[in-house]
């Protein structure tokens with residue numbers, strides 16, 4: 013691993029594969045396990061970086077595909093790179109753009125070289141290859157960058173997934189060759205769909221490349237939650253123990269708890285901010301629609317045990333009023349609370365692992381059930 017990055021394991025659970033670690037990057041540390049908020053277009057929607065920091069966020073994501081289309085990586089670089097451009101001085105991660113491009117099923121063509129698609133902004137033809145994705149991510153300048161991978165849809169045949177997994181490995185080698193910056197860590201991504209033997213083979217092959225970190229991708233694409241758990245259980249333990257492990261696109265309480273028990277360290281998901289924009293608060297594992305009549309005259313905080321700015325200063329009645337009036341402040345206050353809630357959930361798991369109380373304190377979240 014490059015000297016600017018390190019992963020130190022501080023404690024392991026005696027009952028599961030859960031672990032507590034510190035991932036060091038050029039822009040600071042990430043205490044794992046940890047939830048990472050998503051700032052698609054170089055901002056976490058409706059939050060200033062100062063508000064974001066107060067939620068307990070350490071590493072923040074941004075999307076290569078979206079930033080390439082608007083404003084373009086040259087403008088981000090002209091603004092001093094992603095950190096300076098968006099005013100976030102902490103660790104950052106960009107994805108490869110692959111996931112978004114593969115979601116454009118109507119408008120794209122996949123070849124061995126890469127993916128050709130039409131920009132939904134202006135109709136321009138864009139050719140995204142492993143080399144181009146890495147070049148864009150090198151220009152954006154996040155601390156962690158992701159390999160360009162082929163994310164097969166769900167459902168897909170074994171043959172289709174096998175071909176995509178093999179191509180993902182060839183593309184990873186091209187990404188490694190194209191990567192130019194030693195102050196950025198390139199993570200490889202394990203694919204393999206819901207076929208556990210393909211997942212295991214991919215994990216073993218990637219582990220041999222001695223990358224600074226590893227991700228499990230292609231989950232949360234429509235498959236049932238119990239399949240996500242099996243995929244993670246079959247994959248995470250095969251990845252090198254001295255490197256961070258990141259489960260992409262997963263951020264519900266139960267899925268995170270189960271993945272942490274398999275040895276996963278990092279998570280991201282748009283759920284807390286997306287739900288905030290729908291007027292939904294995440295409170296102690298439940299979802300509340302603030303438009304519900306019962307909140308109109310409820311003058312208590314969302315969660316009286318929550319230390320976030322929203323819960324310390326506002327009532328359910330006030331937030332309900334803002335949501336009903338479609339005031340932007342509603343989305344800000346709910347995003348602050350929802351992100352704080354998910355980060356706190358992973359922090360509490362961290363403390364429980366340190367005290368070896370994880371399976372006892374989080375038993376409720378470690379069994380299959382409601383998504384939560």
Ligand SMILES: [Zn+2]
Pocket residue numbers: 314315318319320321322323324348349352
């Ligand atoms: Zn709160």
